[in-house]
Amino acid sequence: MTQSPWQPISPSKPVRPAKEPLNRERIVDTALRVMVDQGYEAVSMRKIAQELHTGPASLYAHVANKKELDQLLVDRAAQAMNLPSPPDPERWQEQLKEAMREMLRAMRTMPGVARAAIGAVPLGEAALRTTECLLGILKAGGLPDQAVAWAVDLIPLYVTAVAFEENVQRADEWSPEDIERFLDGLRSYFASLPADRFPLTMALAGPLTAGAAGDDRFEFGIAVITAGLASLAELH
Amino acid sequence: MTQSPWQPISPSKPVRPAKEPLNRERIVDTALRVMVDQGYEAVSMRKIAQELHTGPASLYAHVANKKELDQLLVDRAAQAMNLPSPPDPERWQEQLKEAMREMLRAMRTMPGVARAAIGAVPLGEAALRTTECLLGILKAGGLPDQAVAWAVDLIPLYVTAVAFEENVQRADEWSPEDIERFLDGLRSYFASLPADRFPLTMALAGPLTAGAAGDDRFEFGIAVITAGLASLAELH
DNA sequence: TCGAGCATAGAACAGTGTTCGTCAACGAAC
DNA sequence: GTTCGTTGACGAACACTGTTCTATGCTCGA
Numbered sequence: 057m058t059q060s061p062w063q064p065i066s067p068s069k070p071v072r073p074a075k076e077p078l079n080r081e082r083i084v085d086t087a088l089r090v091m092v093d094q095g096y097e098a099v100s101m102r103k104i105a106q107e108l109h110t111g112p113a114s115l116y117a118h119v120a121n122k123k124e125l126d127q128l129l130v131d132r133a134a135q136a137m138n139l140p141s142p143p144d145p146e147r148w149q150e151q152l153k154e155a156m157r158e159m160l161r162a163m164r165t166m167p168g169v170a171r172a173a174i175g176a177v178p179l180g181e182a183a184l185r186t187t188e189c190l191l192g193i194l195k196a197g198g199l200p201d202q203a204v205a206w207a208v209d210l211i212p213l214y215v216t217a218v219a220f221e222e223n224v225q226r227a228d229e230w231s232p233e234d235i236e237r238f239l240d241g242l243r244s245y246f247a248s249l250p251a252d253r254f255p256l257t258m259a260l261a262g263p264l265t266a267g268a269a270g271d272d273r274f275e276f277g278i279a280v281i282t283a284g285l286a287s288l289a290e291l292h
Numbered sequence: 293m294t295q296s297p298w299q300p301i302s303p304s305k306p307v308r309p310a311k312e313p314l315n316r317e318r319i320v321d322t323a324l325r326v327m328v329d330q331g332y333e334a335v336s337m338r339k340i341a342q343e344l345h346t347g348p349a350s351l352y353a354h355v356a357n358k359k360e361l362d363q364l365l366v367d368r369a370a371q372a373m374n375l376p377s378p379p380d381p382e383r384w385q386e387q388l389k390e391a392m393r394e395m396l397r398a399m400r401t402m403p404g405v406a407r408a409a410i411g412a413v414p415l416g417e418a419a420l421r422t423t424e425c426l427l428g429i430l431k432a433g434g435l436p437d438q439a440v441a442w443a444v445d446l447i448p449l450y451v452t453a454v455a456f457e458e459n460v461q462r463a464d465e466w467s468p469e470d471i472e473r474f475l476d477g478l479r480s481y482f483a484s485l486p487a488d489r490f491p492l493t494m495a496l497a498g499p500l501t502a503g504a505a506g507d508d509r510f511e512f513g514i515a516v517i518t519a520g521l522a523s524l525a526e527l528h
Numbered sequence: 529t530c531g532a533g534c535a536t537a538g539a540a541c542a543g544t545g546t547t548c549g550t551c552a553a554c555g556a557a558c
Numbered sequence: 559g560t561t562c563g564t565t566g567a568c569g570a571a572c573a574c575t576g577t578t579c580t581a582t583g584c585t586c587g588a
Contacts, residue, residue, distance in 0.1 A: 078566080101545060111568040113547080118566090122545060174410065174453065175460030179481075184490055191492035205499030206512040213513075214446075217410065217453040224411030245415075254420055256427035263441030276442040277449075284520030314535075337576060347537035349578075354535090358576065 078110065080118045084128045088166060091129065096168030096223065101125075126172035131180030133169040136162040139189035143196035149282050151193045156215050156278045159186070163219040167226060170219035178212065186212075198289045207285055214281060218274055314346065316354045320364045324402060327365065332404030332459065337361075362408035367416030369405040372398040375425035379432035385518050387429045392451050392514045395422070399455040403462055406455035414448065422448075434525045443521055450517060454510055 076082070086107045091099045101112040101122060108114075119125050139158055140151040163170055178187070187208055194204040246254070246261040257264070267273050312318070322343045327335045337348040337358060344350075355361045375394055376387040399406055414423070423444055430440040482490070482497040493500070503509050 075567095100543085102543085105568090111570095112545080113569075114567050116546075175457045179478075184485070184493060188490045188493050191496060195492060201496055202499045202502065203512065205496050205502065206509050207516070208500070209509060210450075210513045210516060213453045213457065214450060217449045221411045221449065242415075249420070254424045256431060257420060257424050260427060260437055260441050263438045264444070266438065266441065273442050273445060276439065277446045280443070280446060280520035280524065281516060282520070283523040284516035284518070287519040287523050288516065336574085338574080341537090347539095348576080349538075350536050352577070 075109065078108065078114055078118060080128070082108065083115055083118055083125070084132060087125055087129060088132055091168045092166060095226075096171045099125075099168070127176060127180065129166070129169050130173045130176060130178060131182050133162055133166050133173065134178065134180055134182035134186055136165060137182070137186050138162075139186055139193075141189055141192065143189075143192035145196040145198070148193050148197035149286055152190075152197070152211075152282050152285070153278050155190060155193060156211060156281075159212065159215045160219060160274060163215070164222070168223050170216050170223055173216050174220050194285070197285065199285060203285070203288055211281065214277060218277065311345065314344065314350055314354055316364070318344065319351055319354055319361070320368060323361055323365060324368055327404045328402060331462075332407045335361075335404070363412060363416065365402070365405050366409045366412060366414060367418050369398055369402050369409065370414065370416055370418035370422055372401060373418070373422050374398075375422055376429065377425055379425075379428035381432040381434070384429050384433035385522055388426075388433070388447075388518050388521070389514050391426060391429060392447060392517075395448065395451045396455060396510060399451070400458070404459050406452050406459055409452050410456050430521070433521065435521060439521070439524055447517065450513060454513065 083104060086104050087099055090103055090107060094103075101115055104125075105112040105115055115125075119128070137159055139155045144151060163173075178184075190208045190211060191204055194207050199207065242265055243261050246258050246264075249258060251258055267276075319340060322340050323335050326339055326343065330339075337351055340361075341348040341351055351361075355364070373395055375391045380387060399409075414420075426444045426447060427440060430443050435443065478501055479497050482494050482500075485494060487494055503512075
């Protein structure tokens with residue numbers, strides 16, 4: 057601001073940048089940024105408030121509590137999901153697998169969101185959209201209505217549990233090298249067990265520790281679930 | 293100690309009951325009792341210490357930290373699991389279902405333990421015993437080794453996620469009446485949605501909200517997983 | 529008897545979610 | 559232009575958390 061030479065010099069005042077008003081979207085945006093940058097455990101009302109240059113109490117005019125903030129994060133993840141559509145009866149099983157891959161992909165772009173999601177009933181508008189897509193795919197597969205309805209509970213439960221597990225390991229800051237070292241230790245541990253106590257565990261130490269760093273385990277899981285649903289579809 | 297008649301009578305001292313020394317088992321016992329009585333979120337180092345008439349710092353001579361305490365709780369749950377044995381190739385699928393039911397049953401006797409278990413690699417001795425049993429059942433089913441190994445990751449993941457979800461709902465102190473009310477509200481909510489936005493969700497509102505209070509959803513899930521594994525077994 | 533080792537436990541540190549009470553800004557009404 | 563009510567902002571406070579530091583007491587072996 058240009059100071060008029062005709063105005064008395066006012067007492068010096070620190071120039072405070074005009075502060076953008078708080079709103080729910082900015083709070084959720086900031087929470088998401090903190091979660092991605094520093095992990096789910098770093099997301100606190102104080103940390104979000106600090107990033108927004110305000111006090112923690114200010115947030116409560118826009119969100120009821122921390123749990124509601126969690127739910128808003130979950131809906132952000134759901135917004136990032138683009139499930140296959142329209143449903144195709146000819147390739148519903150492949151669409152189902154693609155849907156699960158897409159759900160995990162979206163959760164991986166917001167590591168830690170599975171911690172907020174697990175155990176919650178997803179009711180956000182975006183979450184309902186994913187539910188609607190899943191229902192379409194499962195209906196296209198010819199499953200009975202009750203099976204369809206319960207499958208849309210099972211599928212996100214599994215995918216969220218996988219994302220949760222991945223995030224716990226990431227939170228412990230396991231690099232691929234750490235994971236490999238952990239698995240080496242696990243192999244040694246298994247090798248040291250009394251052979252007569254855990255014969256199968258010892259015999260399968262290799263396969264038990266395989267595929268931790270890749271997507272093979274997840275692909276196996278989605279194949280099992282899809283095959284299971286397909287076999288139930290065949291019964292009707 | 294017998295007081296010598298030649299000693300002056302000492303000033304009166306509050307009689308402190310002899311305190312049982314702390315050990316890991318007592319700490320875990322107490323944590324478990326707090327968790328069952330008051331829920332997982334009530335389990336804190338201070339609360340456990342208070343129950344044991346000591347200070348929170350005392351616990352750290354016996355457990356490394358809260359996370360290790362969690363793992364000890366998980367192993368307690370594993371100790372309570374009695375999986376079907378020996379494996380029977382003639383009825384391996386039924387045994388697998390029984391194993392999953394038994395795992396959920398054991399977790400239900402320690403509500404909240406799924407919160408500690410989810411995301412963790414179970415390495416306790418009791419957990420290894422359940423792994424060994426599962427491996428036996430899956431081998432009896434004729435699955436290839438890699439599938440067997442990944443299935444023993446998938447199965448506890450699913451069961452733990454179910455137990456976690458149940459406990460979150462229980463922690464919110466949902467009585468069966470609350471659940472029914474919630475489902476009524478969900479049905480109304482679904483009914484109020486634009487019909488053209490979520491047609492399948494609306495059409496399936498009944499099945500979507502059915503079976504929440506019972507075991508039907510869980511039975512469906514274990515049927516899907518078992519059928520999926522069986523169909524993979526048939527491919528080999 | 530003495531010193532080492534270990535467990536105990538209060539105090540302190542650095543944080544958490546949430547509520548209370550006060551203040552300022554703003555819009556409506558007069 | 560003034561007054562009043564509403565709303566959001568936000569520091570202070572409350573009640574709690576996990577964990578470490580440090581002093582103390584007990585036990586046991588030399």
